[in-house]
Amino acid sequence: MKRYANKVSPWSGLMIGMALGALAMYAMDPRQGKRRLHEARDKLYSTSLKTRKLIDAKSRHFSNRARGLQAKASHLLQ
Structure with a gap:
């Protein structure tokens, strides 16, 4: 039996079809x-x-967290 480098079965084309x-x-x-x-x-x-709504909500969340971390860091450096 012939071995395939990418380990794809010869039947996969038939099954996909x-x-x-x-x-x-x-x-x-x-x-x-x-x-x-x-x-x-x-x-x-x-x-x-x-998905679009979820991405928007997550990006706002991370933006707000980054702003909060920036405010904490600036407060600690003063």
Whole structure:
């Protein structure tokens, strides 16, 4: 048996192709495909909005902490 340097199975391409085919069939279904695509779009939008809000909150938090540490340091140096 031939050894692969990156340890990828020769079956992985086949499995990925099958998974992509199943996903295409799921999304392109004439009865419910459009609804599924719209649902996926809405979930992606919601997740991106939540992520953006979380990043904004964390950046404000760290900014405030940095300002607090700066104030403490300047107070100690005076």
